[in-house]
Amino acid sequence: MLSTTGLPQGAVPKLERPGPLRDRVYEALLELITTRALQPGQHLVESELAGHLGVSRQPVREALQRLNTDGWVDLRPAQGAFVHEPTEAEADQLLTVRTLLEAEAARLAAANASAPAIAVLEELCDEGERAVAADDVDATVALNARLHAKIMELAGNTVLAELAAQVDRRVRWYYTPVARQRGRQSWIEHRELIAAIADRDERRATEIMRAHTEHTRKMYHEREK
Amino acid sequence: MLSTTGLPQGAVPKLERPGPLRDRVYEALLELITTRALQPGQHLVESELAGHLGVSRQPVREALQRLNTDGWVDLRPAQGAFVHEPTEAEADQLLTVRTLLEAEAARLAAANASAPAIAVLEELCDEGERAVAADDVDATVALNARLHAKIMELAGNTVLAELAAQVDRRVRWYYTPVARQRGRQSWIEHRELIAAIADRDERRATEIMRAHTEHTRKMYHEREK
DNA sequence: GAATTGGCTTTCGCCTACAGTCTACGGCGC
């Protein structure tokens, strides 16, 4: 179907709309929480946030609702919102679930993988190793997330992907402080994982991913000592 | 810590509070959706719902937000809420995830199970079999849910339990029409599962639960024909 | 006759206002 306007189809900037205010408030608050600007246990007063962000209480409330169902804040009735306080037990449980979801994603990715998709994975892995070599921790963390997200995408299971995205983000929040240490070894495992996926070896991909996330758990617990 | 009032601690009716309106609206709408009173794809007009429930638009909005993040309704910007339309692919993906979560729960339950807990499971199973014998489908479905919930509770993983609860409820919604058929065989499997948990046999419990939920999937797909 | 455009209606998104409830602090009695 051709446009009669003569305008190029894709190049039109789509007239960038700010999008619903509640979503932007949600993102803003999530950013503040993950960056520790809002500390765990802190009381979030609606009117304060509203004033600070230059909006009314309504969008703030709706954002807090979502943050609540996503497990980022606890919403005590008639008392307000409090930034969720992570506990040891909960972190451990989250890691258990993450292991499950990621392992299944790896299995499905191995079952579905195509040649170009694997090339993309290899490329991401290359970049990751370069980032490690350059000691660029932020880039390393970002690439790690992108690699896992790509594998999740290859799995082709939207429901699984959404759950994993939420769990992953929270796991990352809990364990950011220790994430720095784990770098080189992690990318070696990534390389093995990609090889297993390329071989379409579901069992091996599952096992490698399971071991991979379990290493993360070990690292988390060793931090205590 | 002893109370100085002399009142029995647990027996106090807690001064029954209606609870936040948004939660009750949420429950009400979820009931309407799961019972098909509100059909998939239907446009949910805030003011209509508000008037029908005798509340203002605000609690309705907040309830719709939660329903959106939980996957029950789709919230198109500037257009409103529409009851989510389940697709074949999505149902299949949900079943995949459910299998994962339930199987892991069975494994953890086997690892943690105590004697009294197993007695409770046996009791639920007895009731379930009686309900099947009496052809009481509603009771059967309810007991099935309670049994799975109890196993999830034994697993002792709150995060897992919350995810599973959401997924389970949606799966049940998708597949209610065919749930009726599957009864007797299901409870035989339940009995085997409990035995495996009682034996603290993690591997067997996992496998039985996996097979159990996979049977559900097969049943779902056979319905098409 | 078909496509387009203009206005109109419906509904959402957001803001403001008011009432209910929980918490904290100060005064009072013991």
Place this chain on the structure above:
DNA sequence: GCGCCGTAGACTGTAGGCGAAAGCCAATTC
């Protein structure tokens, strides 16, 4: 001095209202 009650403040929960965007229908033009 210690504990309890009352009161005031603050914050949340809910209601109502206004502006704006999207969709629909009819009138108009080619």
